Structure formats: structure tokens, C-alpha cells
Amino acid sequence: MSDKAASFPAAWLEAGAPPLEIDFGCHRGAFLVGMAALHPSCNFLGIERQALRVAKCCSKATRLGLANAWAVQGEGPDPLRQLLPDGSVSVFHVSFPDPWPKRRHAARRLVNGKFLAEVRRVLRPDGVLRLMTDDEPYFREMRELTVEGWMEIPWDDGREGVPTAFEITFRQMGKSPFRRALTPQGPVPAPHPSAGDVRPARELGNFPESENP
Numbered sequence: 001m002s003d004k005a006a007s008f009p010a011a012w013l014e015a016g017a018p019p020l021e022i023d024f025g026c027h028r029g030a031f032l033v034g035m036a037a038l039h040p041s042c043n044f045l046g047i048e049r050q051a052l053r054v055a056k057c058c059s060k061a062t063r064l065g066l067a068n069a070w071a072v073q074g075e076g077p078d079p080l081r082q083l084l085p086d087g088s089v090s091v092f093h094v095s096f097p098d099p100w101p102k103r104r105h106a107a108r109r110l111v112n113g114k115f116l117a118e119v120r121r122v123l124r125p126d127g128v129l130r131l132m133t134d135d136e137p138y139f140r141e142m143r144e145l146t147v148e149g150w151m152e153i154p155w156d157d158g159r160e161g162v163p164t165a166f167e168i169t170f171r172q173m174g175k176s177p178f179r180r181a182l183t184p185q186g187p188v189p190a191p192h193p194s195a196g197d198v199r200p201a202r203e204l205g206n207f208p209e210s211e212n213p
């Protein structure tokens with residue numbers, strides 16, 4: 001593809017290409033380039049709504065000589081629809097999505113039924129969705145939204161990793177993020193009754209303490 005700032009190498013989607021990982025909401029690319037450096041046999045694509053952050057990710061990847069890292073600008077499920085074929089992604093990372101805690105802002109949350117349906121579509125059948133947040137009500141909501149069509153798997157997959165920028169900040173405050181790794185299970189579920197836009201997150205039930213590592 002010619003305009004790399006708006007797109008990414010077409011070869012990444014070709015048959016036999018290395019596994020593709022998405023870092024959605026990749027910020028300035030600390031996790032993206034860190035993972036790309038650790039795992040040269042995988043390709044890492046960041047998707048981020050803020051253009052300046054996308055540019056920073058791409059210049060970091062270029063400066064570090066990482067041909068397996070890139071970022072594109074996009075918001076919500078649209079870039080998934082536009083850029084990624086069915087079953088093309090091995091691992092989909094969503095770390096510290098903005099929680100939008102006020103009820104009137106709930107529709108702005110990234111992780112909702114529509115977004116998760118697109119994630120399901122782009123993930124390989126053995127792919128993994130890795131969700132991490134510092135916001136307990138949002139985590140409960142994510143858990144509720146992934147009851148059907150997903151199966152929880154251990155967070156620790158034995159791979160070497162790097163913390164995200166927000167994870168570092170959060171851990172420096174002495175806190176542990178809420179985390180959930182999931183793999184697709186069964187047929188693609190019908191759209192969640194919430195239509196994915198507004199969930200009464202703060203009214204959902206409690207979850208076991210053990211889920212906050």
C-alpha cells in the first residue's frame with residue numbers, strides 16, 4: 001500500500017504472513033514497539049484515533065528499525081471493518097480504554113457489543129482478545145458483554161511482554177489492573193441487547209475478587 005500513514009503493508013494480510021496483533025488505542029506506541037521488538041516473528045498494528053499519536057508510533061517504529069510495527073488512524077469499529085478481513089488477527093489487545101464513567105457519556109465507551117462483534121469477526125478461531133482496564137465498573141461491563149461467544153483463558157500465555165504506558169502509571173500508584181483474556185467460542189452470538197452502545201455498567205453485579213490479580 002502506498003500511503004503507509006493511512007494504511008499498512010498489504011503483505012501483512014497475505015496467506016502465510018506472520019501472525020498479526022492489533023493494539024487498539026495504542027497511544028504513542030510504547031507497548032506496540034516494545035512488543036514488536038520482543039517478537040520479530042509477529043506483526044503489530046496499532047489503531048489510534050489521534051493523528052499525532054499515530055505519527056509518533058510510526059516514527060518510533062521507523063527510528064528503531066522495526067519493520068513489524070506500524071499504526072493507522074481510526075476510531076471505534078470502523079477501521080476494523082475497513083482494514084481487516086475475517087479471521088486475520090491472532091491477538092487483539094485493548095489496554096486501558098477510556099472508561100467514560102459518567103452515565104451520559106456511556107455511549108462513548110469503546111468496548112461495546114458492536115465493537116466486540118467486529119473483534120470476533122477479525123480474530124482467527126484460535127485468536128485471543130486481551131482486555132485490561134483500571135476501571136472496575138467498565139471491567140464488569142466487559143465481562144457481561146463477553147459471557148456469550150467467548151471463553152476465558154489464562155492471562156499468562158507464557159510469552160514475554162511489556163507493560164503499556166498506562167499500566168506503568170497505574171502500577172506506580174500501587175494498583176493492579178483488571179485483566180481478561182478470551183478466545184472465541186461457538187457461533188457468533190446475536191448482537192447484545194444493549195446494541196452495544198449504552199450499558200448500565202455501574203448497576204451490574206460484583207465479580208469475584210480473584211479476577212483482580
Ligand SMILES: C[S@@+](CC[C@H](N)C(=O)[O-])C[C@H]1O[C@@H](n2cnc3c(N)ncnc32)[C@H](O)[C@@H]1O
Pocket residue numbers: 024025026027028047048049050053074075076094095096097098110164165166167
Ligand atoms: C487511556 S489511553 C490508553 C493507551 C494505551 N493503550 C495504554 O494502555 O497505555 C486510551 C487511548 O485510546 C485512544 N482511543 C480512545 N478511544 C478510542 C476509539 N474509540 N478509537 C480509537 N482509539 C481510541 C485514545 O486516543 C488513547 O490514546
